[in-house]
Amino acid sequence: MIHVKHLHKSFRVHVRQTGWLEAIRSLLNREYRLVEAVKDISFTIEKGEIVGFLGPNGAGKTTTMKMLAGLLHPTSGEITVGGFVPFEQKTEFKKMMSLVMGQKSQLIWDIPPMETFLVNKAIYEIDDRTFQQTLDELVELLELAPLLDKPTRSLSLGQRMRCELAAALLHRPKVLFLDEPTIGLDVHTQEKVRRFIVDYNREHETTILLTSHYMGDVTALCDRVMIINHGTLIYDGELDVLTEKLAPYKRLEIRFANIPAVPWENYGEIVEIEDGKATLRVAREKVAEVSSHFLQHFHVHDINIQDPPMEEVITRAFQEGFNDS
Amino acid sequence: MRRYVRIFREFFRACFVEELEYRSEFLGNLISSFFGIGIAVLTVNIFFYQTDQLGGWTYADVLVLLGVFNTLRGMIDFALRPNMPRLLEHVRRGTLDYILTKPVDSMFYVSFRHLVFWRLIDVLLGIGVIGYGLIKKHYIPSLVDVIVFIVTIAASFVLIYSLWMLLMTTSFWVIRIDDLSFIFDSFFETARFPVGMYRGWVRIVLTYVLPAAVITNMPALSLLGKWNMATALIAALLALVFLWLARRFWRFALRFYTSASS
Known part of the structure; x- marks a missing residue:
């Protein structure tokens, strides 16, 4: 669905210095610096995939997404989305994709969201029946019924985001770009939005590319992640593989009736030993062995094996780099 | 084309609903429109207490001109003024992103998305004043007069739109x-009066360099049967050339759009 080959984007940025003299000088003679926002990125996304696009602020995620959506002109490289070259901005292309930005709104501020939907209906040339069907479906999935006739300005951030999603999906796009869709939402609403995205993807086989700062979004939604840093793609693959590669250990929590006096450090790295509970970081391949050892030899109340938190994994990835990906 | 008419209608409807949110504005707008045209007519009357000609135009002629001015200004305030300054905001805040992903011509969208339909009152009042002027003059325009009038006033509108869009x-x-519309205001105000009223270099500038005067004078003269086919055609052609330029420039500029970061 999405093919990207050797994509580059550089911006010419005016170098600003502080101070009066410098300000005056910059009026006469501006210095420019070329900033490479995206450097030689290549990837392919198949129909129906949900791919998470991760990276620190300023890594080039949004720039790449905007090039995919046809908003920015690539400096060099090739992009096709559903067979179209995005920057040509063909009508057929625009009708098959949609963009949602968590920080920018397309809803008309002073009037109910329904009015925006009707404007979009005209713009996307949706016929009455399809419009009604799609609207009914979205209203149900996103629980919009009580919101439709309230002025947008009176909606909460979470309610507004749900309406944004509906506005973006009315024309049933085949490709959906989500830029920070859950930013600023409370945990409960985040969860709602995520569940909606998963359901919608399953139902309609929409290809979704998502950027987010919240690991929760990525772990809940994506099987595949792409990590970008300083404009370069440093990882592209399954989320599970990434976790395995970067975090070759699991978190083992064991509760005992009486905590035994054993040399804990022989089993793994000690995270915490407290009353009746031991938390260890154990190498992946030893997890089974260690846990069965405790189960056989001690009176264990409860045992809990977990993957390390995603934040930890990603932070490590950026600190240590990816050597062989 | 039909599609764009439908979209335009939808924009109009959405704006209508939006404006009705603030109902009290209706009365205010109505009063200010009547007041504005009333004062303008009064001013013309005061001029004509002193003289019976203004730059070669009689009282009735000037009324027709005033009507044309009001009509054109109403059209500008209806469709252009609400949109043109907003483009700046779209670029600065990055909301142009949404517009560019919509399957409509982006220039059409930024030009006509916001309509202040109260200002159509000015258009109606302008047409009223034109009618009044014609009655005073005892002149019934022929069909050709009306056609040339429509062509020239459309050309004027397109020309103003194109120049503003280019800017x-x-x-x-x-x-x-920051908001360049004040330049347009002062420039456009000169169009209220006959060009013949201005003297010397001001007249030359207003005729050839910044043809503000021509923009209203020509449609008014057409309606009074004093049109000139050649000038009307030149005006129409000029408007089309500028429209084409504005479009080209817009397409060109989009390549440089860097979008505000999120």
Whole structure:
């Protein structure tokens, strides 16, 4: 669905210095610096995939997404989305994709969201029946019924985001770009939005590319992640593989009736030993062995094996780099 | 084309609903429109207490001109003024992103998305004043007069639109030109009177360099049966050339759109 080959984007940025003299000088003679926002990125996304696009602020995620959506002109490289070259901005292309930005709104501020939907209906040339069907479906999935006739300005951030999603999906796009869709939402609403995205993807086989700062979004939604840093793609693959590669250990929590006096450090790295509970970081391949050892030899109340938190994994990835990906 | 008419209608409807949110504005707008045209007519009357000609135009002629001015200004305030300054905001805040992903011509969208339909009152009042002027003059325009009038007033509107659009498109590079519409206001105000009223270099400038006067004078003269086919055609052609330029410039500028970061 999405093919990207050797994509580059550089911006010419005016170098600003502080101070009066410098300000005056910059009026006469501006210095420019070329900033490479995206450097030689290549990837392919198949129909129906949900791919998470991760990276620190300023890594080039949004720039790449905007090039995919046809908003920015690539400096060099090739992009096709559903067979179209995005920057040509063909009508057929625009009708098959949609963009949602968590920080920018397309809803008309002073009037109910329904009015925006009707404007979009005209713009996307949706016929009455399809419009009604799609609207009914979205209203149900996103629980919009009580919101439709309230002025947008009176909606909460979470309610507004749900309406944004509906506005973006009315024309049933085949490709959906989500830029920070859950930013600023409370945990409960985040969860709602995520569940909606998963359901919608399953139902309609929409290809979704998502950027987010919240690991929760990525772990809940994506099987595949792409990590970008300083404009370069440093990882592209399954989320599970990434976790395995970067975090070759699991978190083992064991509760005992009486905590035994054993040399804990022989089993793994000690995270915490407290009353009746031991938390260890154990190498992946030893997890089974260690846990069965405790189960056989001690009176264990409860045992809990977990993957390390995603934040930890990603932070490590950026600190240590990816050597062989 | 039909599609764009439908979209335009939808924009109009959405704006209508939006404006009705603030109902009290209706009365205010109605009063200010009547007051504005009333004062303008009064001013013309005061002029004509002193003289019976203004730059070669009689009282009735000037009324027709005033009507044309009001009509054109109503059209500008209806469709252009609400949109043109907004382009700057779209570029600065990055909301142009949404517009560019919509399957409509982006220039059409930024030009006509916001309509202040109260200002159509000015258009109606303008047409009323034109009618009054014609009655005073005891002149019934022929069909050809009306056609030439429509062509020239449309040309004027397109010309103003294109120039304004060209100016606002520069906001892709110069993000801080704070509201340039005041330039248009002072320029457009000169169009209230007959060009013949101005003297010397002012007249030359207003005729050839900044043809503000021509913009209203020509449609008014057409309606009074004093049109000139050649000038009307030149006006129409000029308008089309500028429209084409504005479009080209817009397409060109989009390549430089860098979008505000999120």
